[in-house]
Amino acid sequence: xxxxxxxxxxxxxxxxxxxxxxxxxxxxxxxxxxxxxxxxxxxxxxxxxxxxxxxxxxxxxxxxxxxxxxxxxxxxxxxxxxxxxxxxxxxxxxxxxxxxxxxxxxxxxxxxxxxxxxxxxxxxxxxxxxxxxxxxxxxxxxxxxxxxxxxxxxxxxxxxxxxxxxxxxxxxxxxxxxxxxxxxxxxxxxxxxxxxxxxxxxxxxxxxxxxxxxxxxxxxxxxxxxxxxxxxxxxxxxxxxxxxxxxxxxxxxxxxxxxxxxxxxxxxxxxxxxxxxxxxxxxxxxxxxx
Numbered sequence: 001x002x003x004x005x006x007x008x009x010x011x012x013x014x015x016x017x018x019x020x021x022x023x024x025x026x027x028x029x030x031x032x033x034x035x036x037x038x039x040x041x042x043x044x045x046x047x048x049x050x051x052x053x054x055x056x057x058x059x060x061x062x063x064x065x066x067x068x069x070x071x072x073x074x075x076x077x078x079x080x081x082x083x084x085x086x087x088x089x090x091x092x093x094x095x096x097x098x099x100x101x102x103x104x105x106x107x108x109x110x111x112x113x114x115x116x117x118x119x120x121x122x123x124x125x126x127x128x129x130x131x132x133x134x135x136x137x138x139x140x141x142x143x144x145x146x147x148x149x150x151x152x153x154x155x156x157x158x159x160x161x162x163x164x165x166x167x168x169x170x171x172x173x174x175x176x177x178x179x180x181x182x183x184x185x186x187x188x189x190x191x192x193x194x195x196x197x198x199x200x201x202x203x204x205x206x207x208x209x210x211x212x213x214x215x216x217x218x219x220x221x222x223x224x225x226x227x228x229x230x231x232x233x234x235x236x237x238x239x240x241x242x243x244x245x246x247x248x249x250x251x252x253x254x255x256x257x258x259x260x261x262x263x264x265x266x267x268x269x270x271x272x273x274x275x276x277x278x279x280x281x282x283x284x285x286x287x288x289x290x
Contacts, residue, residue: 001025002150005054005061006045007074007081008095009036011229012121013064015128016094016154021045023153030054030081056084060150061091067238068097076108087113090147094119094135096239099164099171099246102138106163115143118163120170121155122177125230126217131155136173138166171246174239178260178277180214181236185281188222189288199223218278227272227279236277237264 002025006017009031020027021043029037030048041047048054051074055061061081065071071093075081082091091109093102093116102118109116117139127133133155137144144159151157160169188198202219205211221227240261247254267273267283275282 002060003058004028004150005030005048005058005081006064007031007051007054007062008064008066009040010064010066011125011231012128014039015125016062016064016121016133017045018043019128019131020150020153025150025153028054028058050079051081052079052083055081055089058085059089060147061085061089062150063091063093063095065095066235067095068101071095071097072101072105075105082109082112082114085112085114088115090115090117090143092117092119092147092150094121096120096170096174096235096242097167098242099167102167103164106139115139115146116163117143117147118166119151119157120166122170122173123155124217127155134158134173136160136166136169138163138168168246171239171243174236175243175254175257175260177214178236178240178264179256180212181218181277181280182260182263182284184215184219185222185278185284188219188281189284189290193288193290218276221276221278222281227275227282229274229276231277232273233264233267233275233277233279234273237261237268237273240264 004025004027006027006029009017009029017027017040028046028048029040030051031037037047063071091114106116117137119135119137121133121135123133135151135155135157137157137159191198191201244257244261263283267280272279
């Protein structure tokens with residue numbers, strides 16, 4: 001049993017924290033909106049009304065927030081989440097943030113006597129609920145080994161390399177996810193426009209090389225027009241834009257990622273930012289006046 005503080009109980013954070021409780025860990029939670037932690041409270045979590053309380057008398061602090069700027073503010077501001085952490089505690093940032101930000105956060109934690117892992121996840125709300133998330137971890141081996149049992153209650157952790165490498169792996173993940181969503185959208189539109197049944201098309205592709213969880217889950221969302229967010233278009237754009245910008249800092253041009261990034265940017269401009277990222281098919285419909 002470990003003593004864990006958990007910050008950020010949104011679409012992903014709520015079931016992740018719930019799985020830590022189910023695994024028998026002691027969990028303290030904080031969220032700006034207290035109503036979002038009511039279910040965790042009923043499941044046995046200790047709810048903190050003040051942010052600084054979440055870091056008191058714990059061994060691991062998990063941060064699952066929207067972006068790097070928010071993580072920095074919540075972690076390092078006066079009376080922030082780490083303000084009452086004891087030296088030797090491990091900070092685990094599972095949000096999707098820029099590689100450079102993860103490296104700086106690691107340095108800040110080391111200066112304060114804390115361990116640090118960047119450990120973003122993939123698998124969406126369903127993966128969070130099923131504790132089957134892919135967890136991409138950056139940090140030193142010793143810290144990873146100490147935290148592995150915690151992360152294993154959430155999903156499947158793999159140490160990629162030093163601090164920042166977890167975020168780098170997440171950027172690659174998001175490039176693949178975003179471009180696959182775009183291609184599936186185009187494929188379903190092409191089939192429908194040419195007179196084929198897109199539902200039967202998805203059925204026919206199942207089990208072949210084009211099959212994937214994205215085809216099955218997000219293709220189904222496109223067919224049923226269910227765009228209630230598991231992962232929002234806003235967050236998808238944030239991540240792929242971060243990937244494109246990071247590539248440019250390395251003098252790399254990624255034309256496919258750049259084009260998909262533009263599609264998501266236009267989707268957001270059209271007012272669909274809070275839809276599931278599978279809602280990108282709506283943007284392709286707009287382009288084609290469908």
